[in-house]
Amino acid sequence: MTSLYQLHQFATEVLTDHGIEDASLEAEVLLLDFFGYTRTAYILNLQTEVQSKDLRRIKGWLKKRARRIPLAYISRKAYFMDHLYDVRPGVLIPRPETEGLIEVFEEKCKTYSPDVIFDIGCGSGILAIEAALRYPGAKVYAWDISRKAIATTLQNKVRHQVPNLEVLNRDFFSDRKRWASILSKASVPIILTNPPYIPDEHIALLQDEVRLYEPKRALKGGSDGLIFYRALIKGFIGFGCVVICEIGIDQKPPLSQFLDYKGLSEYEFIADIHGIPRILVINFRNLMQ
Numbered sequence: 001m002t003s004l005y006q007l008h009q010f011a012t013e014v015l016t017d018h019g020i021e022d023a024s025l026e027a028e029v030l031l032l033d034f035f036g037y038t039r040t041a042y043i044l045n046l047q048t049e050v051q052s053k054d055l056r057r058i059k060g061w062l063k064k065r066a067r068r069i070p071l072a073y074i075s076r077k078a079y080f081m082d083h084l085y086d087v088r089p090g091v092l093i094p095r096p097e098t099e100g101l102i103e104v105f106e107e108k109c110k111t112y113s114p115d116v117i118f119d120i121g122c123g124s125g126i127l128a129i130e131a132a133l134r135y136p137g138a139k140v141y142a143w144d145i146s147r148k149a150i151a152t153t154l155q156n157k158v159r160h161q162v163p164n165l166e167v168l169n170r171d172f173f174s175d176r177k178r179w180a181s182i183l184s185k186a187s188v189p190i191i192l193t194n195p196p197y198i199p200d201e202h203i204a205l206l207q208d209e210v211r212l213y214e215p216k217r218a219l220k221g222g223s224d225g226l227i228f229y230r231a232l233i234k235g236f237i238g239f240g241c242v243v244i245c246e247i248g249i250d251q252k253p254p255l256s257q258f259l260d261y262k263g264l265s266e267y268e269f270i271a272d273i274h275g276i277p278r279i280l281v282i283n284f285r286n287l288m289q
């Protein structure tokens with residue numbers, strides 16, 4: 001007989017042997033995910049016997065985790081803004097820091113009441129869905145170049161029941177006419193995006209979980225990491241939108257330089273709890289042609 005407590009000890013040993021940091025915590029999170037327990041239920045069940053079929057599956061999960069496969073790709077789920085999302089390999093795993101975008105979005109919506117919200121590079125759909133849940137009266141568009149991302153966003157659309165969301169497999173760069181047509185008909189468009197922003201050369205330096213398993217297309221932002229921002233800024237200038245985007249940890253200086261060079265002054269960087277600027281907000285409302 002193996003109790004949940006013994007299984008936790010075993011899982012911790014396996015993960016430690018494979019060099020996983022915080023192995024005890026990782027083991028606990030893996031078991032919480034597997035059984036769908038809250039932490040309290042987990043503690044209350046520590047002496048419960050684990051069924052042999054569960055034991056076999058958990059050992060399978062541990063083998064995968066030992067190979068550095070991120071837990072979200074094993075359990076196929078992730079939490080964002082306290083909501084559960086489906087995730088699958090090939091689609092970026094939602095990050096806690098991206099929640100800041102939703103907080104800023106809520107704040108900006110006190111001033112600008114959007115009728116159109118556009119999530120470019122939607123991944124699992126977290127930003128578009130959180131925005132659609134908050135603004136049921138707005139039309140929300142989620143675009144991604146990746147078919148897996150689109151399939152996952154559609155799955156999450158069903159999970160969270162957001163009828164005001166349209167999900168499309170599109171390339172931001174080559175489908176300019178389509179997004180331009182949507183934005184030109186909008187009164188108050190808000191762009192909410194977490195684009196790929198890692199400089200191509202830095203990908204090799206990322207931790208194994210990200211480097212080996214997360215989709216490169218979701219990460220690579222060109223030689224300096226700024227390819228999407230430059231295109232977003234140049235592309236959206238004439239559409240009177242408010243752009244809220246996540247940025248990399250050291251991207252404030254080059255982005256300010258670019259915005260200044262484009263003659264734009266209505267922008268702000270918002271820092272995270274560590275004081276690192278991670279969000280850029282650009283207001284194009286006063287530049288409408």
Ligand SMILES: C[S@@+](CC[C@H](N)C(=O)[O-])C[C@H]1O[C@@H](n2cnc3c(N)ncnc32)[C@H](O)[C@@H]1O
Pocket residue numbers: 092093094095098120121122123124125126127143144145146149170171172173193194195196197217218219
């Ligand atoms: C950093 S991920 C963000 C995913 C999701 N929004 C999130 O925050 O978890 C960037 C996303 O942009 C998508 N992407 C990359 N190039 C694109 C393009 N040219 N057009 C549309 N989407 C693109 C990727 O497939 C990926 O899903």
